[in-house]
Amino acid sequence: MExxxxxxxxxxxxxxxxxxxxxxxxxxxxTAIDYLGVGVEVWRKLSTSGSAWSYYRDNIEEEFSGRRxxxxxxxxxxxxxxxxxxxxxxxxx
Numbered sequence: 001m002e003x004x005x006x007x008x009x010x011x012x013x014x015x016x017x018x019x020x021x022x023x024x025x026x027x028x029x030x031t032a033i034d035y036l037g038v039g040v041e042v043w044r045k046l047s048t049s050g051s052a053w054s055y056y057r058d059n060i061e062e063e064f065s066g067r068r069x070x071x072x073x074x075x076x077x078x079x080x081x082x083x084x085x086x087x088x089x090x091x092x093x
Contacts, residue, residue, distance in 0.1 A: 001015040001016070001017045001022070001024060002015055003015040003024070003026065004047060006052055008051070008052035008053040008056075009052070009053025009054070009056075009057075010027045010028045010029070010053065011025060011026070011027065011028075011052055011053050011056060012026050012027060012028050013025070013026040014026070014046060014047060014052070016038070016040070016043040016047070018040060020036070021036065021037055021038055021039065021040075022034055022035070022036055022038070023035040023038040023042070023043055023046070023060065023064075025056060025060075026071050030070055030071050031068055031069075031070065031071070032068070032069045032070065032071045033066040033067065033068050033069075034066060034067045034069070035060060035064040035065070035066045035067075036064075036067075037064065038060070038064060042059065042060065045059070046059075046060065
């Protein structure tokens, strides 16, 4: 599912799978919530809303039951290199 980055209230990303009718929202605290059975019209209104956080709270959070999980952060090349570098020898006496 392709995620669209947003900065609205606590929302950080939103995505929708048309075939599965699955809406995913990612929150600022690293929580992802999947809502099943969400119609394409709800997705369209959320993704084009000038106030996505309010729309989410009023029309999705209260109307659909969601399954929570944790957002997996992408590892950058720099972070991966840090995993495999030799330890600093500056602390030798």
